[in-house]
Amino acid sequence: MKKSIKYAGIAAATLLAVAPVAAPVVSSSTQNTVQAATTDTDANTSAMNDFAGQYKDYTIASGTDLSKTALVFGKAQSLTAFQTAFSSFVKYPLQNAAGAAATLAGTGDKAAAATVDVSAVTSNGTKVNSADELNGYLKDDTTKAVTITATFNYKTTDGATATPITKTFTLTKAAVEQATALKSAAISYDKNINVEYGTSAADYKLVDSSNLSVKDNEGNELVGNGDDEINPSISQQFYTSYNDAYNAANGSTTTVKGVDVSTFDQPNTTYYQVITGSFTPDSAFATLLTNHATTPANYGLTVNGATPTGSYTDPTSFQTASQKDGDTVTGKIFTVIRSITVGSKEAADWTTEDVDGVVTTKSDSAYYTLKNDDNDTITNRALAKNTAWKTNAVRTNSNGDKQYRVATGEWIDANDVTFSDGSSSSEGAYTDEQALNGKVTLDGPSSFIYMLYNDNGEAVSNRALAGDSAWYTDKKATNADGVTVYHVATGEWVQAGSGVNYVAY
16 A cells, blocks of 8 residues: 655665665764774773764654653763663664663773763754653654764773763654555455365465455555555355355354365355455554445445445445454454355366367257256257357366357357367458348347357357347458358358348348
8 A cells, every 4th residue: 555654754864774884984074073993992992982883873663752761962961871861772782881881980090980961953953952852853744853962071091081982873753654545445356256066175265265355546455565454364164154154254143153164065055255354443444444434425435346235135245343352442354255156066077178269050950059067958049050159168078078168158069060270260351242232131039149250250259140130231242161241230240041031122
């Protein structure tokens, strides 16, 4: 999901926070005057350099309340007090920073007697006087960062006042990522699935088998897109009725019995399964659901293209609920229900292969019957004799029966047709085109189907002419096989032959 961030921060500060230092940098700036250590450096000087070196540019978490810290600006303070106040901003701490602070701040003739003068200025150079001011400044999304200058005063091991070590580092507060307000969401999933008899149920217990998607009004996918977005899960139980699945999804007190299916071995049976999407109570999607419930005219929500109603007859089966730990809402979920329908044993007996070609019905009968996926005869459709049909699959069963698919869920027996892979089909430009003024009448019954062909002689896959109909024609032509074709619509022709009759006006 896209986020719109009103506060950009300082790019340079961020880079400094993560970029490793490859080599010492010589600069004319006097802001950082951490002394370079040598082999004969005083022990206190070396220790103070290490201590000051802990503090780097740092990005504070967006929810941090700096007003509750012990940060002090504008006056000298003990090294221990400074360490306590600023320890949360140490990116690379010393192994024993507190011990080092105590040693450097110790008392005695040769003690370091270390103190720190701390000041802070905004990116505009305005002085910051307190932790409250710092907190208020960094809370403003339009601000950038605050530069802290710490001057470490200490003594060498022989009690002499050492040259102060000055360290500067930048505190930047991470911007609060502000989600683009959701105006609508479209939930989609595979609501109805058909499986073959004997299919393993393992694949249908996997989250990805649901194809669950939730897209916002900008087309961004919300499922699995970050911890604060929607995380899908799927029930390992199946239910034999829609109402049982519905009650299970709603946490009904009614005893709901699910079945643990390992193989879909009950033919012609429909199972129901619950799919869940979980999200945090303060997520943008949760806000959308609240807004949609109160002002549905301004906020859209669809499930597989339909607006949910939340009833047993709901076409989307969409439900919502809260997850609680006692009285505390820890999360929210929505649930949808899908059906899985197991096919017949007969349908599962077929082995299907892809083909690309044309089948032409024979002429022994006036028409040829079709079979459905279960090999049952289709009573309201048939193919007329001497008609060609595009086919994309052929199937064979254990008895050796062979059928070609000529439409979705419709097959014709291989003994009723001749198959061509297209190498000798009638495709090609028409010849001997002649003008006509008449009509083509097609013999019945109306369940007969007469194929159409385009201007290249190719079968049209999504349109055909019904029997007992008549069509105006303005010309005829001859295809590559020498068969007469009549022009009955723009770019569409019907072949002359049995049942196709031309009458001149």
